[in-house]
Amino acid sequence: MRERLDSRIDRLQRRCVAEPGVLSLAGGLPAPQTFPMEALAHALGRAGSDALQYDWPEGREALRAFVAERLQRRGASVEADQVLITNGAQQALDIAVQIGCRHSRGIRVPRACYPGALELFAARGLQLVSEDAPADTSYVMPVVENPTGIAVPRPALDALLQGDGYVIEDDAYAELRFDGRTPPPLLATKPERVFYVGTFSKTLCPGLRVGWLVTPRRFRRAARRAKRLIDLQANTLAQCVLEQYLAENDFEQRLTWLRRFYAERAAALVRALRRRLPSVSFVEPEGGFSVWAVTEERGDDVEFLATALRYGVSVDPGRDFRPSGDSEPIAFRLAFSSLPPERMDEAVARLARAFRSFARAHRHTERQRRAV
Amino acid sequence: MRERLDSRIDRLQRRCVAEPGVLSLAGGLPAPQTFPMEALAHALGRAGSDALQYDWPEGREALRAFVAERLQRRGASVEADQVLITNGAQQALDIAVQIGCRHSRGIRVPRACYPGALELFAARGLQLVSEDAPADTSYVMPVVENPTGIAVPRPALDALLQGDGYVIEDDAYAELRFDGRTPPPLLATKPERVFYVGTFSKTLCPGLRVGWLVTPRRFRRAARRAKRLIDLQANTLAQCVLEQYLAENDFEQRLTWLRRFYAERAAALVRALRRRLPSVSFVEPEGGFSVWAVTEERGDDVEFLATALRYGVSVDPGRDFRPSGDSEPIAFRLAFSSLPPERMDEAVARLARAFRSFARAHRHTERQRRAV
Numbered sequence: 224m225r226e227r228l229d230s231r232i233d234r235l236q237r238r239c240v241a242e243p244g245v246l247s248l249a250g251g252l253p254a255p256q257t258f259p260m261e262a263l264a265h266a267l268g269r270a271g272s273d274a275l276q277y278d279w280p281e282g283r284e285a286l287r288a289f290v291a292e293r294l295q296r297r298g299a300s301v302e303a304d305q306v307l308i309t310n311g312a313q314q315a316l317d318i319a320v321q322i323g324c325r326h327s328r329g330i331r332v333p334r335a336c337y338p339g340a341l342e343l344f345a346a347r348g349l350q351l352v353s354e355d356a357p358a359d360t361s362y363v364m365p366v367v368e369n370p371t372g373i374a375v376p377r378p379a380l381d382a383l384l385q386g387d388g389y390v391i392e393d394d395a396y397a398e399l400r401f402d403g404r405t406p407p408p409l410l411a412t413k414p415e416r417v418f419y420v421g422t423f424s425k426t427l428c429p430g431l432r433v434g435w436l437v438t439p440r441r442f443r444r445a446a447r448r449a450k451r452l453i454d455l456q457a458n459t460l461a462q463c464v465l466e467q468y469l470a471e472n473d474f475e476q477r478l479t480w481l482r483r484f485y486a487e488r489a490a491a492l493v494r495a496l497r498r499r500l501p502s503v504s505f506v507e508p509e510g511g512f513s514v515w516a517v518t519e520e521r522g523d524d525v526e527f528l529a530t531a532l533r534y535g536v537s538v539d540p541g542r543d544f545r546p547s548g549d550s551e552p553i554a555f556r557l558a559f560s561s562l563p564p565e566r567m568d569e570a571v572a573r574l575a576r577a578f579r580s581f582a583r584a585h586r587h588t589e590r591q592r593r594a595v
Numbered sequence: 596m597r598e599r600l601d602s603r604i605d606r607l608q609r610r611c612v613a614e615p616g617v618l619s620l621a622g623g624l625p626a627p628q629t630f631p632m633e634a635l636a637h638a639l640g641r642a643g644s645d646a647l648q649y650d651w652p653e654g655r656e657a658l659r660a661f662v663a664e665r666l667q668r669r670g671a672s673v674e675a676d677q678v679l680i681t682n683g684a685q686q687a688l689d690i691a692v693q694i695g696c697r698h699s700r701g702i703r704v705p706r707a708c709y710p711g712a713l714e715l716f717a718a719r720g721l722q723l724v725s726e727d728a729p730a731d732t733s734y735v736m737p738v739v740e741n742p743t744g745i746a747v748p749r750p751a752l753d754a755l756l757q758g759d760g761y762v763i764e765d766d767a768y769a770e771l772r773f774d775g776r777t778p779p780p781l782l783a784t785k786p787e788r789v790f791y792v793g794t795f796s797k798t799l800c801p802g803l804r805v806g807w808l809v810t811p812r813r814f815r816r817a818a819r820r821a822k823r824l825i826d827l828q829a830n831t832l833a834q835c836v837l838e839q840y841l842a843e844n845d846f847e848q849r850l851t852w853l854r855r856f857y858a859e860r861a862a863a864l865v866r867a868l869r870r871r872l873p874s875v876s877f878v879e880p881e882g883g884f885s886v887w888a889v890t891e892e893r894g895d896d897v898e899f900l901a902t903a904l905r906y907g908v909s910v911d912p913g914r915d916f917r918p919s920g921d922s923e924p925i926a927f928r929l930a931f932s933s934l935p936p937e938r939m940d941e942a943v944a945r946l947a948r949a950f951r952s953f954a955r956a957h958r959h960t961e962r963q964r965r966a967v
Contacts, residue, residue: 237651250649252648252649253648255644255647258647258648260644263647264639267636267639268636272630272632273802274802275627275630275800275801275803276630276801276802277622277624277796277801277802278802309826310682310827310830311827313824313825313826314825314826317825317826339823339824339827342823342824343824346824424649428647428648429648429649430645430646430647430648430649430650430830430832431647431830431831431832432826432827432828432829432830432831451711451714452685452689452714452715452718453685453686453689453825454682454683454685454686454689454804455682455683455685455711458682458803458804458830458832458833459801459803459804460804460832460833460836461830461833463802464832
């Protein structure tokens, strides 16, 4: 199902990118104006010729130490040698699955879940299990979920920690909670059962493709070996640029600024939704890049995306985020991350018009179907 | 076997890198002085802010067009949309295996083979089959083999093309034939059965981690999907730098220079071997970074590496290159790529002393063993 449909969505999304008139609430890309272009260019100018050579599978030492040190500050006892540098969070997930889920049959996932994780788990032969049912392994974004933009309730996390399965903890947006209160990772409580995934893609820029995986100690060698088999090592150039950048710049200060930047966009989207699309359900985001909007409408959400594009706005159809792949009830992810706040109201106004048009057309088709 | 032993080799190799007095004939790294540091830095300065953003799974268009165009000049009818940009050749191999060998049980490999391929194939559940036996799929480096540095004989390639299995064609060193005569790839003859792997790691620098996979047309979507699942996309920064670099610089001219650069090192190694280690068998390399040296000695080649390190020289033990993982007869890869020609004689002199010492010690142990 997943495989068959994604080409339709892919085609529509590519068309949308090619049309500059479309206001995008899709994709969940970070805002390019937040990329520290000059500082990174400066960092590159100071990176040595090592930056172009082969390096070890586990990644550069200073970078691993940086990751470990930040996790220590959040209460996890992590050493640099447990950190594996990966090509973004997606590869960290893949390696976690390859080494940690070899004997798992199912993986418990949120009701609305990051599609890259769902697709990966399914492709690697894991059954997607709803979050109430038991499973060998669980995937969770405790601090800020994608697509919902909110934290997982504490009781649910406690239940997870009391189980004896592995947990893949995806903390991609954890440092982008608008209130800046980043709690200890699950890794701090159960280091022997947590595969911890992080990335610079949301806090710095995704084009470097630098993320990380922290594994339980006994999987350290397996993780390095998996990385070497897969692609030898992460990009040396990007790692050297990052090392230099992090030595020269105040990352905390950047995060403070970023949280305000995205909080403003989130607030603009929330205002516009309440004003223009009051029939849609969503929870006000606590961080991250998006909200998860659920409607009471039925029908084909990819058709809805096609309608939205005709009205000049794009969204991510809900089926991609559902373990079942269900289109109904129609839902969508609305990303506020890449649209300037002053365009938000216009984007949602277009979305509201598209939604009304889609609902009318869908009801019309349904009536005709019943009449036949 | 493979998995158990590689930690010993890994430990020794890491120790060797940490000891600056050791002359390295190991690793097969490109010479850092060949890296076009300034031109790449200049290219980076001109790359846009796209360089830091997400991009499509298949990679940047200009880069794919560059790869396709070079293959067209060698007689293959390849379009840019068949090219997938990967994290170096290793990931291209992994994707080829994931999408092309799903129903294969075995893969035919050379008698002396690139270890990253052997390890990967074995880890993905493929049986390693000797090059004379039939198998569903074959792995081959037709133009310049690693570790031998020579071409596969034409009759063997013809036999391969007459079969009906898939062929993974690894052309990593093809453009580094010293005579510059790069023949048409197998891809040109059997585009529907060849997965073609290439990389900039040897011709520009490995730190960018940019390689490519050309798949038969019907696998194009599967390849993109696999890439998206694995890590979303290749490093945008490295791709943009490369695009810019290739637009601003004469790549052919660079290759001509590189071939001379490495041919000089190869000649120095060959001279030293003939002078210092006449008992060792090898074939004069036609290109690439290394020769494959086979001795008549028996014993543990990792022990031999430990001995060599004590004598101040490093090599890659032969077992890593053998599908069987056999240590005997003792063999090793000697890479001439990263050692200046004027140090080559001294490196081989050390190797010869280490080899004599090892052989003496081994014979002594054998005699004692027989006496007991």
